[in-house]
Amino acid sequence: MKTAAFLGLGAMGVPMAAALARRAAQTGGRVLVWNRHMEKALAHAAEYGTQAATLQDTAQASVIFTCLPTSADVDEVIGQLEAHLNPGTVWVDCTSGHPDAARAQRARLLTHGVRFLDAPVSGGVNGAKAGNLTVMLGGPADEVEAVRGELAFAGTAVHVGDTGSGFAVKAVNNALLAVNLWATGEGLAVLGRGGVDLNAALQVINASSGRSNASENLIPARVLTREFPPTFGLGLLAKDTGIAMDLVDSVKGSAPVLAQVDALCRAASRMIGPNEDHTALLKLVEQMNEQEIR
Amino acid sequence: MKTAAFLGLGAMGVPMAAALARRAAQTGGRVLVWNRHMEKALAHAAEYGTQAATLQDTAQASVIFTCLPTSADVDEVIGQLEAHLNPGTVWVDCTSGHPDAARAQRARLLTHGVRFLDAPVSGGVNGAKAGNLTVMLGGPADEVEAVRGELAFAGTAVHVGDTGSGFAVKAVNNALLAVNLWATGEGLAVLGRGGVDLNAALQVINASSGRSNASENLIPARVLTREFPPTFGLGLLAKDTGIAMDLVDSVKGSAPVLAQVDALCRAASRMIGPNEDHTALLKLVEQMNEQEIR
């Protein structure tokens, strides 16, 4: 019987592990789940038919998934687990991690015969529940192909390059999210000060060339409503723009706009709060313009 | 018999006037067309069933449309035409114009009993041919409603606010286009330097939260192909980001990212060329990173 393990039952991890469990129920496998707080694993098992496990027990799985806040958390888990790992295991890290960490983690795990793939996801909690996340895979092509069938939570899984490339693309994606969100916020704040109806403005922008996921989805649903539902935290967005800047630095690139928005995200994380929803980034734009976006 | 006039037969004006002519053919009206170069008007008449007219003749139309490069060009046409205008005429300016100009033009035309509405469009040449442009209307609500039925080239027509608001929203839309395009270019150049496959990267970004019209349409069709087809010029994009900055200034707003991208657009217009397609903006990003986006 095939065994998978899922480590990290956060907002994304819960539905991702549930998707693995639905698949396992059809194919006769099983899914072990682990979380720093054991009660979350027990609750997951009760609700989705997975099995709560100790960290050590998860080492027996043939595929180990991680989905943790940062690469440093993954390092810590690897440290606790590596003595127990079996050669031939595949480690699929869905964390929004750091490309440099991916290369170090792969090298470290290879000494145990374990293959590491970076596999961050996009699509949010709704995408995870629907099992149609986008997965960006970094690593050797054959290993990527071999694991593709295991990604029960994926709608799209794309091999983007060598180890670390998945994390790199994810960081750039989130940096673009931050840019598009911030810039659209600037534009709306200014139009608002000028007396323009912001719902009408967004309607035409969304039928025009300036549209983005920020203008089409995030701002109408989360900002104009003043709800800012806390799903993906501002502190984590700032972490991701920082990873994007590390990437820029590592290739000696020049990215003045990404750099500026990274600095503004970090400022917003401090001034508005790291645990606020990432769309609360626009609260700093609002303060800078004394103009609510509503 | 109802008469409309269309002044300015550029890349957008030709299909927009053709849409008016198709409608007129059904409703028994006629469409006069004028262009600085008379042969363009004659060719349009031959192909689309409009009537080439002198500038003075267009003054007899009940609705006069203008679609010119800048508000300064509209000012010049108003100057030549105002002695001939009839009270009750409606002037619909589809130029990507300046909000301050709109207010001055409306005031000036009202002295002749002519009502001016700013009505810039979005959707490009393809949208114009299909008759489903997005129109952003600025002016008094009743006048906007009265003219709505005349906009044969529109798929969506939205009243966004008082006189000048249409131009303001259009400028912000184009500034957002510039930001999204530039930032996506930065991200791709850096990923390219890092050895990531850019087609794969765009595929996942377009299934993820960082997507925009730039990543979904412009870059795949115009940049990755290295075609940069010259439809909307870089110089005109820089003009529009400049209008957006004038708007920021007029409301004492703070928009550091729009400001930065405006400066970079202006630099690119000089260094790459104002008549290059607006997507050639990314050629400056490429030079800054010594990395082609392909």
Add this chain to the structure above:
Amino acid sequence: MKTAAFLGLGAMGVPMAAALARRAAQTGGRVLVWNRHMEKALAHAAEYGTQAATLQDTAQASVIFTCLPTSADVDEVIGQLEAHLNPGTVWVDCTSGHPDAARAQRARLLTHGVRFLDAPVSGGVNGAKAGNLTVMLGGPADEVEAVRGELAFAGTAVHVGDTGSGFAVKAVNNALLAVNLWATGEGLAVLGRGGVDLNAALQVINASSGRSNASENLIPARVLTREFPPTFGLGLLAKDTGIAMDLVDSVKGSAPVLAQVDALCRAASRMIGPNEDHTALLKLVEQMNEQEIR
């Protein structure tokens, strides 16, 4: 007996008019002073031997100096005074004004035979008291030379170009002040977070290539001391960076760093307060970094 008039007794105007009075005492001339609040003029007369005058009375002076918050204030005074002005009068405007306003004001005053020169000053209250301000003169060379001897408050008076050039150079100077101040604040906040002693850091920077008036004078005297004495307001600095950006726009220039700092100054003026000293700009840097600069 030669008569000069000084209009606008603010922090700068008081010592500037006093310098004129000291000169007049030697040369047998007299100095009329006017202020919106008459008591300020009376107090000045009592302390410095000038003569408080009504606005209309100042029109008899052969040289009229203005030093007001903005060009709009100068426009208003011109409006009230123009019916009374005599041909041959010279109007020297020491306001930190707008180049466009200078050209309009000169044209308007020339219709009355009055010559307008833009003549903003730098050096602060201390420089004004010492009579060694730097004056940047814009206008025809012969008129500039003719008025040079009247500038009793000047240590240095430089003809920088045609009408409006004085205001342009002043705006650029103040924009550079804003950039140098902000950037030095960023650097110090980051060093402070890294545990570096900021007095030591400033000591070496001021003996090195990164030094500026901000690092040598403003930050040690006003920021490290936490005094932020309110001499030149943050709102006025933001006005001046805005004038610099108008200048950039008028020549179709590309100045991404000036543009960014202009936006940040405007944000700081809103978030910290327009009447705080301009060095309180760094309080926004401090908030963005959660690090006091001390």
Add this chain to the structure above:
Amino acid sequence: MKTAAFLGLGAMGVPMAAALARRAAQTGGRVLVWNRHMEKALAHAAEYGTQAATLQDTAQASVIFTCLPTSADVDEVIGQLEAHLNPGTVWVDCTSGHPDAARAQRARLLTHGVRFLDAPVSGGVNGAKAGNLTVMLGGPADEVEAVRGELAFAGTAVHVGDTGSGFAVKAVNNALLAVNLWATGEGLAVLGRGGVDLNAALQVINASSGRSNASENLIPARVLTREFPPTFGLGLLAKDTGIAMDLVDSVKGSAPVLAQVDALCRAASRMIGPNEDHTALLKLVEQMNEQEIR
């Protein structure tokens, strides 16, 4: 007899080692010099009375100075020398290095009983020749005090904090140099487009609040003259702004202006050339504005 060694005879190293030799001639010590290209060491010995040495021979010195392009070069030299080092030796690194490298280098050398201090310098070739460089020392206070007397090339030597702090302050200093230089270039390019005389503009800026080392020294001597003498390379400036950004990142700081100028320096290094003088940074500003600064 006391022995010092100086490793790295570049533009700065030659006069710094010469200053050590002048001191040694008075105190009865000697100075060993080493360079990757032995002929440079032989020439230095012939001209300044030092002794050319093999790398291994320099290990006998009680104080070893390094002044190399980057911390990576210092790492390489340490690797070749560490087997030969004697406990009690002090290693003073005058490279414009990286704070992270300093901490690693100190830890590595301490295993051999060698104490490492980061001691970058400012003042340029002229300051080195005059023996009045500014030295920014990072490390334990007692070790800094103990070595102070050895710094024969220093006019000012300031202890700025723990290991790495010297490099941090140097990086921030050079980043501020880059900001001040770039921003002044923007301002002058725009004034030049507006017809202002740039010599006159600089004269008043240098007597006003916007002045900096860039406006007072670098631009008049190197840019207005169109000489751009290649003393400190643009590529090295971009390396230093990059170190400053690493520092910002390491403390989770927010420095949008330093970040933007870092990106622009990197672009200029690519587009203008890394071996051009750092003031050739303004050639990119000139291209962006189609306006020479002269």
